[in-house]
Amino acid sequence: MIEIKEKQLEHLLDSAIKEIQYHDELQLVSITKEISYANPFHFFDKAKAIGKDRTFWTSTGDQFYLVGAGNAYEIIAEDSRFEGTEEGWNNLINEAIIHNKYKYPGTGIVALGGMSFDPRKAPSDLWNKFKPSQFTIPEYMLTIRKNNFYFTANVFVKKDDHSVQLANDIKRHENELISQMETSLTAINIKDKKEIEPDKWKETVRYATEEISDHKAEKIVLAREIRLKFDKQADIGTILNKLIDTQSNSYIFAFEKGEDCFVGATPERLVRVENKRLLSTCLAGTAPRGKTKEEDERISHDLLNDEKNRQEHDFVVKMINHSIKNHCTNIKIPDEPVIYPLKNLQHLYTPVTAKLKDRYSIFDIIKQLHPTPALGGTPRTESLAFIREHELLDRGWYGAPVGWLDSNQNGEFAVAIRSGLIQGDEASLFAGCGVVKDSDPEAEYEETNIKFLPMLSVLGG
Numbered sequence: 001m002i003e004i005k006e007k008q009l010e011h012l013l014d015s016a017i018k019e020i021q022y023h024d025e026l027q028l029v030s031i032t033k034e035i036s037y038a039n040p041f042h043f044f045d046k047a048k049a050i051g052k053d054r055t056f057w058t059s060t061g062d063q064f065y066l067v068g069a070g071n072a073y074e075i076i077a078e079d080s081r082f083e084g085t086e087e088g089w090n091n092l093i094n095e096a097i098i099h100n101k102y103k104y105p106g107t108g109i110v111a112l113g114g115m116s117f118d119p120r121k122a123p124s125d126l127w128n129k130f131k132p133s134q135f136t137i138p139e140y141m142l143t144i145r146k147n148n149f150y151f152t153a154n155v156f157v158k159k160d161d162h163s164v165q166l167a168n169d170i171k172r173h174e175n176e177l178i179s180q181m182e183t184s185l186t187a188i189n190i191k192d193k194k195e196i197e198p199d200k201w202k203e204t205v206r207y208a209t210e211e212i213s214d215h216k217a218e219k220i221v222l223a224r225e226i227r228l229k230f231d232k233q234a235d236i237g238t239i240l241n242k243l244i245d246t247q248s249n250s251y252i253f254a255f256e257k258g259e260d261c262f263v264g265a266t267p268e269r270l271v272r273v274e275n276k277r278l279l280s281t282c283l284a285g286t287a288p289r290g291k292t293k294e295e296d297e298r299i300s301h302d303l304l305n306d307e308k309n310r311q312e313h314d315f316v317v318k319m320i321n322h323s324i325k326n327h328c329t330n331i332k333i334p335d336e337p338v339i340y341p342l343k344n345l346q347h348l349y350t351p352v353t354a355k356l357k358d359r360y361s362i363f364d365i366i367k368q369l370h371p372t373p374a375l376g377g378t379p380r381t382e383s384l385a386f387i388r389e390h391e392l393l394d395r396g397w398y399g400a401p402v403g404w405l406d407s408n409q410n411g412e413f414a415v416a417i418r419s420g421l422i423q424g425d426e427a428s429l430f431a432g433c434g435v436v437k438d439s440d441p442e443a444e445y446e447e448t449n450i451k452f453l454p455m456l457s458v459l460g461g
Contacts, residue, residue: 009170013155014163016097023159028073028092030109030407031170032100032143032152038178040065043142044254045237046177054236054261055112055136056254057404059412060244063146066106066404068138069177072154081115081133086363089135093407100152105274105410106143107150111135113255114262114402114416117371117395121388126421126428127396129257136255140173151178185238188425189460192229197392202441204390211386212437219315220377220386223432224448225393228459230425236261239422242458246343251414253402262397264419265454267342270369270401272412273362278328278354280365282316283340284374284434285309285348288450300339300346312434313337313348315373320352323368328354344453362411366401374434375399375415396421398430418454429455 009031016029040058047054047069055068073092077084089111100108113135116127143150153170201224208220236254240263243252247265254263268283287303290296303309321333331354340349356365376399377383397416405411420429431451433444 010163010167012099013157013161013166017157017159017161017163019097020157020159026156026158028096028154028156030096030098030100030152030154032102032107032150034102035149035151035178038142038144038149038151039180040067040142040144041237041241042179042181042183043067043069043177044240045183046179046181048237050173050176052139053136053258054254054256055138056240056252057112058244058252060252061249063144064106065142065144066110066112067142068110068112068136069141070139071136072139072156073137075111075113075133075135075137076131077133078119078131081119082363082367085133085135086361089405092137096407098407100407102150103408104145104148104150105408106145106404106406107152108407109137109154110141110143110152110404110406111137112404114397115370115400116397117375117400118384118388121394124394127394129260130255130262130397140177142178183237185241186232186235187238187460188230188232188234190228191231193461194227196225196227198224198445201392202445204392205435205439205441205444207390208386208435209437209439212435217382217386218378218436219312219373220383220435221373221375221432222387222391222435222444223393223395223399223430226429226452228427228429228461230427230460233425234422234427234459236263236422239263239458243454246457247418247454249340249342250418253414253416255397255402259424261422262416262419263422264416266414266417266419267340267347268374268415268417270372270403270413270415271362271365273356273365274410276356276358278324278356278365280320280324280352280369282313282320282337282350282352282374283347284316284372285313285337286447286451287346289341289344289346303346303348304337304339308436308438309348311436312374313350315378317350317352319373319378320369324352324354324365327360327364327368328356330355342454344457345450361409362405362413366413370401371399372415375417375432377434393430395430399432418451420455420459427459
């Protein structure tokens with residue numbers, strides 16, 4: 001085990017305190033060390049036990065976890081959210097004292113958070129704890145990369161602070177968070193399920209097909225909401241465990257703000273940047289899994305050859321290429337999609353790789369890519385205008401970029417689908433579908449029912 005010894009921790013904090021010139025000045029100190037082992041779910045549950053809001057992110061196929069406890073600092077941007085978030089992040093990193101000799105993705109200072117789907121949509125009370133752009137730097141964070149474990153403490157110090165006391169506080173919280181504990185999964189059952197105006201939603205789909213037939217758009221994505229009532233308060237740790245067990249090849253995430261928590265399992269990567277290497281993926285075109293191997297193969301074959309789904313997929317591939325071509329070099333895109341299987345669903349999948357030019361950042365790419373045609377439609381301006389005026393819900397963070405970035409210029413964002421907003425013993429779930437000229441409202445309604453399954457299956461439905 002590699003450690004930062006207690007005296008070394010005190011020395012790092014003491015050095016930071018001595019650099020402070022004014023009594024009202026605050027200095028962010030970030031210290032990362034390697035530890036022998038920590039269970040990410042125990043860490044998550046312990047954070048709640050000591051009264052800390054929590055953040056959680058894992059890409060299960062990569063054996064990569066980020067688990068945050070508490071809130072050392074928040075970057076919030078209401079207007080010009082891409083530029084405002086990036087400016088706030090760069091200012092924080094440039095002024096912080098960062099002790100991190102590992103430089104691996106997800107170590108050092110890490111911000112976790114997301115953005116709203118459309119800040120121009122009139123906000124509802126449902127999402128009042130989630131800002132148009134909101135990123136949290138946790139007080140304490142666990143990073144797991146395959147079989148390596150790292151613990152990071154982020155603390156603001158001021159001129160009159162005592163390094164010994166600060167070091168003791170950090171050590172105490174570390175011991176609490178990484179200690180082993182007995183845990184049990186707390187099952188919940190759905191007492192009531194309410195669909196929000198399903199007939200009116202189908203009528204909106206029909207109206208969208210008319211707009212498309214009149215050449216006012218090519219594709220419009222429409223989402224809808226169901227509201228659940230449980231028999232007891234939902235336990236977020238249990239939900240995450242079940243999502244990981246049932247939703248392989250997905251990003252599992254949770255962003256907690258008091259009693260509200262946005263949680264989900266999305267298969268759709270928006271963009272990953274690691275050492276300037278960029279990976280984006282097109283995941284558009286959906287079908288259910290078969291009950292037998294033969295049925296599954298038949299459905300896969302039909303999906304690969306379905307004109308509507310291939311058209312929907314091609315929209316997204318072309319958009320990604322167009323969006324990144326001025327920001328990247330060495331762009332590579334396969335000629336044909338393949339099938340991407342999940343437990344409940346299967347999708348058409350195309351990866352896009354490139355190298356990010358030096359003068360651009362991950363925020364530049366997110367701004368170009370969001371929203372993809374798979375979540376907004378095409379053309380972007382026209383489809384978003386229709387959604388803004390006619391969709392029956394405030395999407396909030398649903399369908400929007402969520403993810404993380406670190407002080408080593410790495411980061412990864414996914415599109416927040418297959419998700420829900422948990423509020424104590426209630427929840428709102430969201431699902432959408434791509435409407436084109438020949439779409440049938442009843443068929444699109446049934447497609448959203450399929451897309452609700454990943455979350456319903458772990459919430460007692």
